[in-house]
Amino acid sequence: MTLLQDVKNRISFAYGVALLVAINGFLLFLPVLERGVAHANAKSGSFDTWKEALSFLALLEIPGFVVGLVLLLMSLGLLIKSRISWFFSLLLLVATVCVDFFILKKPDGVTFFSLVTIAVLAFYWRRFDHYSLASGSLPYPQTDPPAQQRAQPAPQPDPENIQRSHESPSRVCW
Structure with missing residues (x-):
C-alpha cells in the first residue's frame, strides 16, 4: 500500500494529461513522418531541390503535421500546469476533431482519442493555474507567513487623549 501512495505522491495529474496530449500530437504527426521516411528511402537520400525533398507532403497533411x-x-507546457498551454491544446484538439467530423467526414481512431483527450x-481545467509559462517554475507563495511578517493588530486609540469636538475647538478667524 505504501508503494502505491508513494507513486501517487510523485506522479501528478499533469503528467498524465501531458502524456495524452503528447500521444495525440505524435499520432497526428506520425503519418507525415512515416511517409517522409518512406520517401527518403525510395529516393535513397539524393535530392536536388527542396521541391523534390518535400514532394511527399500532400496539401491537406501540412496542417496535421503542424498541429x-x-x-x-x-x-x-502542460507539465508545468500552464493555462496558456492548456487553452491552446484544447483549441487545437477541438479544431482537429471539427475538421475530421465536418470537413473530411472521416473520423478515425485518432479523432476519438482526441475526444477523450478533450474530455x-x-x-x-481548474488544475492548470499558472497563467504564463514562466510562472510554472516559480514556487507557490507561503500560506502561513513567518511570525515577524504576520500582521500586528492595529493599536487602539487612548480614550483620554481624544479631543472631543464640543470642547474648545481651536478656530482661527481672519
Whole structure:
C-alpha cells in the first residue's frame, strides 16, 4: 500500500494529461513522418531541390503535421500546469476533431482519442493555474507567513487623549 501512495505522491495529474496530449500530437504527426521516411528511402537520400525533398507532403497533411508538432510542444507546457498551454491544446484538439467530423467526414481512431483527450482537459481545467509559462517554475507563495511578517493588530486609540469636538475647538478667524 505504501508503494502505491508513494507513486501517487510523485506522479501528478499533469503528467498524465501531458502524456495524452503528447500521444495525440505524435499520432497526428506520425503519418507525415512515416511517409517522409518512406520517401527518403525510395529516393535513397539524393535530392536536388527542396521541391523534390518535400514532394511527399500532400496539401491537406501540412496542417496535421503542424498541429501534431505544436501539440507535442504544448505537452511540455502542460507539465508545468500552464493555462496558456492548456487553452491552446484544447483549441487545437477541438479544431482537429471539427475538421475530421465536418470537413473530411472521416473520423478515425485518432479523432476519438482526441475526444477523450478533450474530455480529460475539460475535466482538469481548474488544475492548470499558472497563467504564463514562466510562472510554472516559480514556487507557490507561503500560506502561513513567518511570525515577524504576520500582521500586528492595529493599536487602539487612548480614550483620554481624544479631543472631543464640543470642547474648545481651536478656530482661527481672519
